[in-house]
Amino acid sequence: MGNNLVRAAICGTGSYLPENRLNNSDLEEMVETSDDWISSRTGIRSRRIAGAGEITSVLATRAARNALDASGIAADEIGLIIVATITASSAMPSCACRVQRDIGAGNAVAFDIGAACSGFVFALDMAEKYIRANPAIKALVIGAETLSNRVDWNDRNTCVLFGDGAGACVLAGADDGRGILAGRLYSDGSLGELLHLTPLAGSNPYLGDSPPAGAGVDFSLLGRGNGEGSYIKMAGREVFKNAVRAMEEVVEKVLADLGLSGDDIALLIPHQANIRILENLAGRLGGDPGKIYINVDKYGNTSAASIAIALDEAARGGRIKEGDLVMLCAFGGGFTWGAQVIRW
Ligand SMILES: CC(C)(COP(=O)(O)OP(=O)(O)OC[C@H]1O[C@@H](n2cnc3c(N)ncnc32)[C@H](O)[C@@H]1OP(=O)(O)O)[C@@H](O)C(=O)NCCC(=O)NCCS
Incomplete structure (x- = not known):
């Protein structure tokens, strides 16, 4: 070295x-x-x-x-x-x-x-x-x-x-010169109930009975544990709005940290949850839809696996060349979100 x-x-x-x-x-x-x-x-x-x-x-x-x-x-x-x-x-x-x-x-x-x-x-x-x-x-x-x-x-x-x-x-x-150049991670537990796994029967519920104060959202949209298994519950529209805002913000912050603009990024690989969120992000990178990797049509939302699968497909499919700047960008339950820029 x-x-x-x-x-x-x-x-x-x-x-x-x-x-x-x-x-x-x-x-x-x-x-x-x-x-x-x-x-x-x-x-x-x-x-x-x-x-x-x-x-x-x-x-x-x-x-x-x-x-x-x-x-x-x-x-x-x-x-x-x-x-x-x-x-x-x-x-x-x-x-x-x-x-x-x-x-x-x-x-x-x-x-x-x-x-x-x-x-x-x-x-x-x-x-x-x-x-x-x-x-x-x-x-x-x-x-x-x-x-x-x-x-x-x-x-x-x-x-x-x-x-x-x-x-x-x-x-x-x-x-x-290759490798992860910069990244940012964020969490906001106050909105956790908008996208959660219900507690298993008999387990100590992870969530309290009262919604967190001041979150400004309608928690009655969501169900509670049904006593049988642990299932995903989601207030889709609220999650959608938060995901769009958080991903846009973190993309812009990480680009600014590196003194880059969207034009410098060869490929953005976002978490694959919804095509409309992905198209929205394309606008942040100069509006070129070819710069966003999309496979949500084939696999749906695979949570923590989604960016990893997309990265592998993009690398093997010749979508990333040596020296390219690749940006990863995620949003998920918790809430949690973040982005990284990698020199390939
Ligand atoms: C879930 C999502 C696709 C719903 O789209 P939407 O345009 O927000 O739709 P709404 O939630 O307003 O629901 C509209 C109607 O469709 C209905 N609907 C929901 N799922 C449906 C389905 N699979 N098929 C048909 N109708 C459905 C709803 O019941 C609702 O009916 P109502 O108006 O009679 O109550 C969208 O909110 C979304 O993608 N959210 C983010 C999800 C996400 O990314 N989660 C993971 C983040 S990591």
Whole structure:
């Protein structure tokens, strides 16, 4: 390593999508909805659903193996594994520890983080800080979800939106100008109830009975735990407004931190939740829709996996060239949000 600044550079990406496809026409048979409503409001046409035995760590492991193969780095060289997920099959052992076991990364520290749909960007930020502190560390950062287990399939407000999948990348120190140049993360717990998982029956509810004061939103829109499972509840319109505002703001702040304009960014890879949010962001980068990576039509919202999957597709599909500036941008439950700029 030379004397230049060491940054955390992405040296391989991978992803894994379950084979089962659930198309809008299938959902028409399940709840009162239509292909036209779903595709015009969200841009989603299909999503993948994990098959029997495909728990989150299985998807994560397959994505991780693909990323390791692409990087040329062996599993036993990995010193850190972070899995961003809200759908680990067990809190203990963590999804990351299951991945560590299954890929044979015996030298890695492994743990999960939860920042909902922003999880991958949060995990990248953490890995970047490890690598900046110790440039010899090689890290595996994974976003993996099986949201199909957390969707109430009778609730048309949410069941049309989500899908399963995993994406991963390998990071290593680089002193040649590549790597994560800057980023910002934010959280606002006062709005957490607008997008939440209901508590499991018998568990201590994460949310209080009274809405947080001063949030200025209609909490009666949301349900409570139904005593059976833990399901996603969402006040769609409120989440939509907050997501648009937060993502626009963080994109502009990170660009300003680096003295860049939207024109300098070769590709923006936002969290894939809704086509209308993505089109709105295109306006922030000079209005060129070709600069925004979009795959929400194929996979729906895969939460922490979405940016990781899109990054892998973009890298493998030749959408990113060496030296390009790539921007990641996320928004999710919590609320949580953030963005990063990476020199490829
Ligand atoms: C969910 C979302 C697509 C709904 O679109 P919208 O234009 O805001 O629609 P509304 O919530 O106002 O609902 C309009 C109507 O459609 C109905 N509707 C909801 N889901 C439906 C479905 N799948 N099919 C048909 N109708 C549906 C609603 O019941 C409502 O009917 P009503 O007016 O009779 O009450 C949109 O709000 C959204 O994308 N929000 C952000 C979601 C998101 O990104 N979440 C994750 C962030 S990480």
